Amino acid sequence: MSLPVERAEAAPLSREECLDLLAAAHFGRLAVHRGALPAIVPVNYALTPEGIVFATTRGSELAAATDAAVVAFEAGDPPDLDIAGWSVLVVGLAAPITDPPEVLTARALPLRAPSGSDHFVRVTADLVSGHRTPAVR
Numbered sequence: 001m002s003l004p005v006e007r008a009e010a011a012p013l014s015r016e017e018c019l020d021l022l023a024a025a026h027f028g029r030l031a032v033h034r035g036a037l038p039a040i041v042p043v044n045y046a047l048t049p050e051g052i053v054f055a056t057t058r059g060s061e062l063a064a065a066t067d068a069a070v071v072a073f074e075a076g077d078p079p080d081l082d083i084a085g086w087s088v089l090v091v092g093l094a095a096p097i098t099d100p101p102e103v104l105t106a107r108a109l110p111l112r113a114p115s116g117s118d119h120f121v122r123v124t125a126d127l128v129s130g131h132r133t134p135a136v137r
Contacts, residue, residue, distance in 0.1 A: 013130040018088040021075070021130065023047045026110070028075035030054070030123075032065035032094075039065070045075075046109040051092060052123040053106055055113035066094035066121045073123055079133045088130035094123045 013021070022028075030041045041062055043054040052073055056062040065071075071094045079085030097106050097120040106120035 010131040010133050013086070013088070013132060015128045018090075018128045018130040019047065019125070021086055021088055022052070022090070025075045025077070026112075028052070028073055030062075030066075030094075031072040031074070032062070032069065034061060034065055044112045045073075046111055048105075048109070048122075050122055051125050052090060053097070053109055053111070054121055054123075055106070055111050055117035056119050056121060057114070057116050058119040060119070063096070063119050063121070066123075067096060069094050071123055076130075079135050081136050084135050085133040086130060087133065088128065090123065090125050091127040092124035093126065094121055096120065097122050 026044055026046065028043055028045055030043050032039055032041060043056075045052050045054040047053075056066075070091065073090040073092070074087065076087035077085050078087075097103055103120060106122075111117075
């Protein structure tokens with residue numbers, strides 16, 4: 001006979017806590033539409049005061065899917081045996097960065113993008129939510 005295991009519930013995070021966690025991380029997943037189908041794309045990103053910025057190749061499917069489109073972005077660190085995890089979800093408008101001074105600023109961000117990634121995209125942080133997940137034990 002096994003005894004019931006009590007599990008702690010996920011604790012919601014404030015917007016500020018979510019943004020602090022996003023600022024400290026650099027890898028996330030972007031949910032976009034490709035045609036009529038959803039797709040999840042891993043991206044290396046940087047959080048700026050204006051939103052989430054990542055690089056892609058000009059003319060790529062990802063560039064097309066993020067041209068004035070509402071997208072979802074998720075980043076997180078799953079819980080481990082003894083370490084709590086977290087997850088943050090952002091919903092916002094993705095749009096290319098085209099203003100020359102802003103492009104120069106984006107080029108200076110610590111992005112690990114594939115060679116030839118000369119197209120920068122910003123996702124506004126319009127809706128932000130998140131939670132901490134308790135350790136597995």
